[in-house]
Amino acid sequence: MQALWQLVGAFADLVFGPRTVVCGICLEEVKSICGVAGCGHQFCNSCLGQHISTRIQSKRVPIRCPEHECATLIDGRECRKLLQSSGASANLLEELLQLEIEASIPEEQRIYCPNPRCALLLVRDDQGTAARQNVRSRCPACQQLMCASCRAAWHTGLTCEEFRRRPSPEERAFLALVHSSRWKACPKCKRVIQRSAGCNHMTCKCGTHFCYRCGAAYPVISGYPQPACKCGLYNHSPLDTSPDDTEARQLQLPEALEAPHMVGLAAIRVPHDQQRDRGAEVEGPEHGHHPHHPRYRTALCRYYSNGFCRYGTTCNFAHGVDQLRARHQWRM
Template structure:
């Protein structure tokens, strides 16, 4: 029971699991007009342990400042890494998959090349990626710098780091956000004129 709102253990478990899978870190009571934030420690007895672990991990991840947070560049890992020192870190070993990567370039370790040499040598693949991102209108998360692709649904996007933003204009998502992007208006008008001709 959450204040005056009672829910069965099964429904709360499914609800919290669903919110965690959407990268929500502050899970609110499922009652529509309620704004009480639920805490993992109070639901341990009714939630599966893996849901509680994932929830606490999300809350911990969100509490880390974006500039200190990075992710392992290997697609089969993507583990969260935190730079806790003041030093600039280049070569790093992922504590999850134990592979080396460059923390500055955010790519697998590039051997005896400096970051500048590596970026100059590999300029074309980056250029191709950024060209594709521009063509597909992918948005870049301002919190963790990862690119996000939206396949369908509304413009409200939650990045894997938990940051919520508008997919159209890139601004922080607030309840009632109305995107005022001219490009969207132009696309709608263009589609309308194409349809009516």
């Protein structure tokens, strides 16, 4: 089909002279074009080759036409011809072949070696293996023992369901980090989200809107998410004084992994020399009480108002209305 498009284009050039066509990706007028068989959308060789390379690198096979809302598949032979004409590496062509083989195998028959250094693709011959428990198998490449039923490493003395409920060492370490850092989980897809700054309104990649403080989902009314809790848009303090029970319940954190409560910013000790450099108050018998600037804490900190101030207690601005001071009080 690709050769037919090239033949039609060559005949048109002989009859009507050289012509230019607008590429559907870069929108440039080009003379050398490439049409996708089945839909007829035309692109320049460079753009279509880059599209195929990007899809292979992101492991998104089969490859579709890059035209918006077009579901036409590009044949594997056409993909290889375009890659070869654009000077693609042999590794990229080999990866395309592997992805095509993988896509041709039904998902329920695919087994990947649980060894992260191997990850070899295997095909499960027995169609009834998934219904049985504890079917022992071995990877032919790295000799890793695995369970063909649950596609995990071999679990001696445990059923597939018991092993599935038991967190791995990596999962335990990650859950401990989530608990100690007070990250929150999406109430729908359970994806862990870290907020670096800003308000409590979070939008997950799955499209769910929720409150970062309590984890309550925001219902979408007339196309707009509406708060379903009383936490407010901004916190009164940069850090919570205790972990949220909702977070631990959503992540199913084991009791043995519960970390000590984090300390608020007000309890963090800062050396006196750093406090003087940042302009904070230094109270003590050897330093007395010295404001660094005549306008010290006469205005609210905009970073704190947005949810978090990295300077903490050493900030020159007021963290709350109760810390505001009159300007004339510090005139020099």
